[in-house]
Amino acid sequence: MAASTFKVIVVGGGPVGLVAAHALTKAGIDFTLLERRPHVVIDAGSNLVLTPVGIPALGQLNLRAPLDAVSSPLGRIDRMDHEGNDLGDVQLFSMMKELIGIAPRVISRHDLTRVLYDTLPSEAQKKIFGNKKLSDITSTPTGVIATCADGTSYEGSLVVGTDGAHSLVRDIMRKLALQNGPSEQVNAEHPFLTTYRCLWLRFQRPANVPEGVTCETHGPGLATQLFTGEDSAVAAIYETMEKPTTERPRYTRADQDALIERWGHIPIIAGEGKLTLREAYNSRQESGLVSLEEGVAEHWSWNGRVVLAGDSAHKFTPSTGAGCNHGILDIAALVQQLNAICSKAPNASPSREAIDSALQAYQEKRRNTIVAECDRSSKATAAATWQNGVFKFVDKYVMPRNAVTRFFIGQAAKGAARNPSPNFNFGSSEVQLGKKEAWTASPVMVRAH
Ligand SMILES: Cc1cc2nc3c(=O)[nH]c(=O)nc-3n(C[C@H](O)[C@H](O)[C@H](O)COP(=O)(O)OP(=O)(O)OC[C@H]3O[C@@H](n4cnc5c(N)ncnc54)[C@H](O)[C@@H]3O)c2cc1C
Structure with a gap:
């Protein structure tokens, strides 16, 4: 005591x-x-x-x-490039469960x-x-x-x-x-140094995409990560900044719109649940643009x-x-x-x-x-x-x-x-x-x- x-x-x-x-x-x-x-x-x-x-x-x-x-387990990570070409999946989460005994949620x-x-x-x-x-x-x-x-x-x-x-x-x-x-x-x-900014979005999980799905889109200058939960889906979009900074940039709604102008065409879910970043942004319940300090x-x-x-x-x-x-x-x-x-x-x-x-x-x-x-x-x-x-x-x-x-x-x-x-x-x-x-x-x- x-x-x-x-x-x-x-x-x-x-x-x-x-x-x-x-x-x-x-x-x-x-x-x-x-x-x-x-x-x-x-x-x-x-x-x-x-x-x-x-x-x-x-x-x-x-x-x-x-x-x-109140959390959902995660399955495999589906990965694609900016054109929607398959980059191969990664079984990271199921392997954690198998080898460590704990699955991420x-x-x-x-x-x-x-x-x-x-x-x-x-x-x-x-x-x-x-x-x-x-x-x-x-x-x-x-x-x-x-x-x-x-x-x-x-x-x-x-x-x-x-x-x-x-x-x-x-x-x-x-x-x-x-x-x-x-x-x-x-x-x-x-x-801390900031090299990336991150737009995050929450929107209704598309009906044809099951809970527990993780999708990533990779490519030059931008990567996305999307997780589906029971009701909602959340995507994080990482954009490389023009120049790394130690200052704290402040972002507005106009900055979010501008990022979508640059990258809205990128797919964030492939295949049957196909969804572009712009579609997800337009149906968002909540979003934010933040610096990713490191x-x-x-x-x-x-x-x-x-x-x-x-x-x-x-x-x-x-x-x-x-x-x-x-x-x-x-x-x-x-x-x-x-x-x-x-x-x-x-x-x-x-x-x-x-x-x-x-x-x-x-x-x-x-x-x-x-x-x-x-x-x-x-x-x-x-x-x-x-x-x-x-x-x-x-x-x-x-x-x-x-x-x-x-x-x-x-x-x-x-x-x-x-x-x-x-x-x-x-x-x-x-x-x-x-x-x-x-x-x-x-x-x-x-x-x-
Ligand atoms: C898009 C995104 C996705 C992320 N995903 C993950 C993930 O999957 N897993 C993971 O582990 N981490 C993730 N992180 C990181 C995670 O969010 C942070 O590491 C975590 O929130 C840190 O918690 P914290 O309590 O230290 O700080 P914060 O969450 O920042 O909380 C700080 C608190 O302090 C309060 N505060 C600030 N100033 C004052 C003051 N002067 N007086 C009183 N109160 C004050 C704030 O209001 C706030 O409530 C993610 C971050 C981002 C941006």
């Missing part, structure tokens, strides 16, 4: 922040979660694929059954956040506050004060920034480091007072479905460290030095894996958008060879079995994952969604 005086302020109630609420509750660590939107359950955004990276950890939080009830952001919120004990739900936009963090001799735009402030021992890719917590951490900390703890002002922050914490997790610490292209799944594992590793130091001093708050060491250990445990996974994701997007002749060759001729997929998944499973995976089982009640479920980072060169 954790120290009663240690308190975490979680900033950001996206999927990773909500998983933090579960993990902290499970570890008996007090927390307050501040979310700038009115509520943490959101009915917006693209769908997500939960992969064997994140699913076992969610299972340890007893979330697997409620998430399974697609879920809407609404259902994911709803399940994560609804399954929290009511006492934990009362610690979550909407309409609380963080504006500043002050470090004090005993902890931190998080101030919100509405003038309210919250005291705690540590701020956990789960406030996404454009993290204010990360910016404040940088400011604090520049003001007070040793220079080597200062992150770059813009740690990168890993150099420093994930500052001085035992502030720490980053999820997209605030690292941002992947979504091609391998890794961002959120790895954010979940960040929380597992972080809360394990916090639980360990709290358990050593059950009636007092751990010292700043002890918290700082725990945060360093957390980064050490996660960062190398994340750098490798970010690179893998980047290569997957580069291959799908045929960034050069080598990527095009691999995408057209190597990827469809299921023996290759099988080899990489097999290697990944073996590697994962050798490494102890971070998990949410704290203290003496620790439960070991089954061999097939002992899946950490996936050294898979292929697309996971």
Whole structure:
């Protein structure tokens, strides 16, 4: 059981922040979660694929059954080029099921956040506050004060920034480091680089296309990924930008229309359910155009007072479905460290030095894996958008060879079995994952969604 005086302020109630609420509750660590939107359950955004990276950890939080009830398993990936020519299918998902024991599942952001919120004990739900936009963090001799735009402030021992890719917590951490900390703890002002923009669309699943279908269209400058769920279909369209940027471009509805003007003729479902991007766009229920930042922050914490997790610490292209799944594992590793130091001093708050060491250990445990996974994701997007002749060759001729997929998944499973995976089982009640479920980072060169 954790120290009663240690308190975490979680900033950001996206999927990773909500998983933090579960993990902290499970570890008996007090927390307050501040979310700038009115509520943490959101009915917006693209769908997500939960992969064997994140699913076992969610299972340890007893979330697997409620998430399974509102998500769909994925079958094979059908692939074609911009002209609709078959590029060969990839049996990635069924092989994951066969070799690892877990099949990836697609879920809407609404259902994911709803399940994560609804399954929290009511006492934990009362610690979550909407309409609380963080504006500043002050470090004090005993902890931190998080101030919100509405003038309210919250005291705690540590701020956990789960406030996404454009993290204010990360910016404040940088400011604090520049003001007070040793220079080597200062992150770059813009740690992420954007090479692609992504249009995502949600529309009614076409009646002649079954649930659980994954279709991808690959070719120079643009790739699409489409998943069908029970009622809806969601497509993500990755477009190579004219020039990579570290700035944050803002997009309007006119930018979405312009992208459709450029690429509307591209097929996103082949064969019987044939559908072009323009047809899907015209029948959309919801859409958005976002930058796909990529990168890993150099420093994930500052001085035992502030720490980053999820997209605030690292941002992947979504091609391998890794961002959120790895954010979940960040929380597992972080809360394990916090639980360990709290358990050593059950009636007092751990010292700043002890918290700082725990945060360093957390980064050490996660960062190398994340750098490798970010690179893998980047290569997957580069291959799908045929960034050069080598990527095009691999995408057209190597990827469809299921023996290759099988080899990489097999290697990944073996590697994962050798490494102890971070998990949410704290203290003496620790439960070991089954061999097939002992899946950490996936050294898979292929697309996971
Ligand atoms: C098109 C697309 C498809 C994707 N597909 C997948 C996939 O299949 N699988 C996968 O694992 N990942 C996927 N991702 C990535 C995934 O969406 C992110 O990794 C995930 O959402 C990160 O969660 P997070 O909680 O860290 O950040 P976010 O989801 O960005 O949540 C951050 C939260 O912080 C809040 N916030 C921000 N600033 C403040 C502030 N100042 N004060 C208070 N609150 C604040 C925001 O309102 C938000 O609720 C995809 C991404 C995109 C764009």
